[in-house]
Amino acid sequence: MPSNAPETQSQALDLVFERVVDLPPAAIWRAWTTPTLITQWFTPAPWETIASEIDLRPGGRFYTVMRSPEGQTFPHEGCYLAIEPNQRLVWTNALGPDYRPADTSAGGPVITAEITLTPEGHGTRYRALARHATAADCQAHAAMGFAEGWGKALDQLIALMKRQQA
Amino acid sequence: MPSNAPETQSQALDLVFERVVDLPPAAIWRAWTTPTLITQWFTPAPWETIASEIDLRPGGRFYTVMRSPEGQTFPHEGCYLAIEPNQRLVWTNALGPDYRPADTSAGGPVITAEITLTPEGHGTRYRALARHATAADCQAHAAMGFAEGWGKALDQLIALMKRQQA
Numbered sequence: 001m002p003s004n005a006p007e008t009q010s011q012a013l014d015l016v017f018e019r020v021v022d023l024p025p026a027a028i029w030r031a032w033t034t035p036t037l038i039t040q041w042f043t044p045a046p047w048e049t050i051a052s053e054i055d056l057r058p059g060g061r062f063y064t065v066m067r068s069p070e071g072q073t074f075p076h077e078g079c080y081l082a083i084e085p086n087q088r089l090v091w092t093n094a095l096g097p098d099y100r101p102a103d104t105s106a107g108g109p110v111i112t113a114e115i116t117l118t119p120e121g122h123g124t125r126y127r128a129l130a131r132h133a134t135a136a137d138c139q140a141h142a143a144m145g146f147a148e149g150w151g152k153a154l155d156q157l158i159a160l161m162k163r164q165q166a
Numbered sequence: 167m168p169s170n171a172p173e174t175q176s177q178a179l180d181l182v183f184e185r186v187v188d189l190p191p192a193a194i195w196r197a198w199t200t201p202t203l204i205t206q207w208f209t210p211a212p213w214e215t216i217a218s219e220i221d222l223r224p225g226g227r228f229y230t231v232m233r234s235p236e237g238q239t240f241p242h243e244g245c246y247l248a249i250e251p252n253q254r255l256v257w258t259n260a261l262g263p264d265y266r267p268a269d270t271s272a273g274g275p276v277i278t279a280e281i282t283l284t285p286e287g288h289g290t291r292y293r294a295l296a297r298h299a300t301a302a303d304c305q306a307h308a309a310m311g312f313a314e315g316w317g318k319a320l321d322q323l324i325a326l327m328k329r330q331q332a
Binding site for chain 1: 179224225247248256258260261262264265266267268269270276277278280297298299300303
C-alpha cells in the first residue's frame with residue numbers, strides 16, 4: 001500500500017473490488033489515465049464511453065460521456081483528489097473541477113473511488129474501493145451491480161492492454 | 167497567488183471575501199490550522215466554537231463544533247484538499263475524512279473554501295473564496311450573511327493574533 005494512503009475501510013459504507021491482474025501496474029495506470037485508452041474499456045459493453053477528458057492533477061477534471069445501447073448519452077464529471085503514478089488514483093463525483101461541490105440532485109451514486117495498484121508476482125493486485133456517504137447509498141450502488149460492472153470493465157481493460165503489449 | 171492555484175472564479179457560483187490584514191501570512195495560517203486557536207475566533211460572537219480537530223493533510227479531517235447563544239451545538243465536518251503552508255488552504259464539506267462523500271441531506275451550505283494569503287506591504291492580502299454547486303446555493307449562502315460572518319470572524323482572528331504577538 002502506498003505510504004500516504006491511510007486506507008480506512010468501512011463494512012457498511014464501502015464497496016471493494018479486488019483481483020490479481022496479469023499486467024504491470026504501469027499498464028493499468030496508463031489505461032486509467034489516457035483519454036484515448038479509457039474510452040476503449042471504461043464502460044461495460046454494449047454501453048460505450050464516447051468521450052473523455054483527464055486533467056491529471058489534484059483538483060483536475062475527470063470527465064466521461066457514456067452512451068447507452070439506445071443512443072442516450074450520459075455525461076459524468078468528477079475531480080481528481082490524489083495521484084500517485086502507478087500506485088494510487090483517487091477521485092470523486094461529489095466535486096467537480098477545482099474542487100467545486102457537484103450538483104448531485106440528478107441522482108446516481110455519489111462516490112469517492114480509490115484505485116490501488118500493488119505489484120504481485122509478475123502482475124498487479126488491483127483494488128477498487130468505492131466510498132459512500134450512507135449505508136443506503138452503498139447498498140443501492142451494490143444493487144446496481146457495482147461488482148459486476150467493475151469486473152466487466154476490468155476484463156475490457158486487460159484485453160485492451162494485452163493487445164497493446166502484443 | 168501560489169503557483170499551482172489556477173483559481174478560476176465564477177460570478178454566479180462563487181462568493182469572495184477579501185481584505186488586507188495587518189498580520190504576516192504565517193500568523194493567519196497558524197490561526198487557521200491550530201485547534202486551540204481556531205476555537206477562539208472561528209465563529210462570530212455570541213456564537214462559539216467549542217471544539218475542533220484539524221488533521222492537516224489532503225484527505226484529513228477538519229472538524230468544528232459550534233454552539234449557539236441558546237446552547238444548541240452544531241458539529242461540522244469537512245475534508246482538507248490542498249495545503250500550502252502560509253499560502254493556500256482548501257477544504258470542503260462535500261467530503262468527510264479520507265475524501266468520503268458527506269451526507270449533505272441535513273441542509274446548510276455545501277461549499278469548497280479556499281483561503282489564499284499573499285504578502286502585501288507589512289501585512290497580508292487575505293482572500294476567502296467559497297465555491298458552490300449552483301447559483302441558488304450561492305445566493306442562499308450570500309443571503310445567510312456570508313460576507314458579514316467571514317468579516318466578523320476575521321476581526322476576531324486579527325484581535326486574537328495581535329494579542330499573541332503582544
